Amino acid sequence: MxxxxxxxxxxxxxxxxxxxxxxxxxxxxxxxxxxxxGCSGRPVKTVRFATGELRLYKHRAYVCAMTIAKRPGARRAMSVSLQPRGGRAATDKGRFTRHAGPVTVYALHRSVRASGAVAGVGATTGWILL
Incomplete structure (x- = not known):
């Protein structure tokens, strides 16, 4: 053979x-x-930027977000923030090797705004209804 x-x-x-x-x-x-x-549910939006990407997931009435580094490895500043309209933002920031988050908010029939950054470069979604 x-x-x-x-x-x-x-x-x-x-x-x-x-x-x-x-x-x-x-x-x-x-x-x-x-x-x-790290997030349960189905992926609903991905925003790419030079040093990584911001990923949003939805599961029933909840939205989850994570910032993923394009090149994992050395510790560097990373952050992720997710805010439902009319509510407080859930954030995770620090020096990580792979990702920041997950952060989850309750967002039934609400728009959310997400932002993420890796090494000072980032992106935001603006207000979106998922």
Whole structure:
């Protein structure tokens, strides 16, 4: 039987292809990627900027936000803020290696405003109804 390289693994033809398919299904977009997101719910908006991105998720009456660094590694200033219209902002800021947040607010039938920054560069959504 033939052999080949698949994703850095030596894969033999035949029964090993089933194993390779299982490894592919459990790749970086599997359960670990969900756990790394930190926010439950469905993604509703992503705002990209030079040093990272601001991600918003919605689950029932709640909205969640996180700021994700484009290049994780060294500790640097990061922040995320999420405010429902007429309510107080939930914020997380500090020196992080990967992300700031998650922060969650109750926003049933309310607009929200989110902002995030990594190393002094950031973005904001303005008021949006999700």
């Amino acid at each position: 033939g052999a080949g390289v698949f994703g850095g693994l030596l894969v033999r033809a035949g029964t090993s292809l089933v194993l390779a398919g299982a490894l592919l299904a459990a790749g970086p977009w599997g359960p670990e990627a969900e756990a790394a997101s």
